[in-house]
Amino acid sequence: MRKLEIGTSVRGRKIMAYRVGDPTAKVKAVVLGAIHGNEKAGITVARAIRKADRKKNGERGRIKDVDLWVVPTINPDGVVKNRRQNARNVDLNRNWGVKWAPLSSPYYSGKRAWSEPETRAFRKFLKQVDPRFVVSFHQPLHGVGTTDKRPAFVKRLARQLGLPIKPFNCTGQCHGTMTDWVNGRLKGTAVTVEFGSRPRGKYLRNRAVRGTIRAVLGRLP
Numbered sequence: 001m002r003k004l005e006i007g008t009s010v011r012g013r014k015i016m017a018y019r020v021g022d023p024t025a026k027v028k029a030v031v032l033g034a035i036h037g038n039e040k041a042g043i044t045v046a047r048a049i050r051k052a053d054r055k056k057n058g059e060r061g062r063i064k065d066v067d068l069w070v071v072p073t074i075n076p077d078g079v080v081k082n083r084r085q086n087a088r089n090v091d092l093n094r095n096w097g098v099k100w101a102p103l104s105s106p107y108y109s110g111k112r113a114w115s116e117p118e119t120r121a122f123r124k125f126l127k128q129v130d131p132r133f134v135v136s137f138h139q140p141l142h143g144v145g146t147t148d149k150r151p152a153f154v155k156r157l158a159r160q161l162g163l164p165i166k167p168f169n170c171t172g173q174c175h176g177t178m179t180d181w182v183n184g185r186l187k188g189t190a191v192t193v194e195f196g197s198r199p200r201g202k203y204l205r206n207r208a209v210r211g212t213i214r215a216v217l218g219r220l221p
């Protein structure tokens, strides 16, 4: 399966995942372009990764050594409106069932953990794939977030992407985040990557693509 509908948003928009690379590779990874609808740089990277995987004859699989799932966004309603939250005003990166707490706008965390279809869909997908690496793109803090789980992965990402390592503290509201859920509940390691406020398109389509693929132990000829 090269393309999978992993769920639908509050407004009924499809949430899609695209499989690139080598489906038989031992290392599985997931790249999430955008969880916040007004942070679109990662969607550009996601699109460019899919393009980089395409061979001249249109066949897929140019990326080697990694079984890579690309999810452009789990927040299609937010992307359409160019806003951080989903259609019910929930910050989808505060709605996960790890240290969930009631938070108010702009970090409104929903009525309860898992209240939103987008977070439930991505949880199910992540459990199914059970990836070793998850890369979650954001803006604009310019850096790669720390994690205790696989520091070598963080270092690799930072070096490959040319970004500094920073201890992001969820803007002081570290509750119910996707990366904490992955790191606490799955075997894999999730890392936050923050591009700047206006990263150059050339950087996103070239270095960010190669760097992300290399950091998840893939290879692009």
Ligand SMILES: [Zn+2]
Binding pocket: 036, 039, 137, 138, 139
């Ligand atoms: Zn964000």
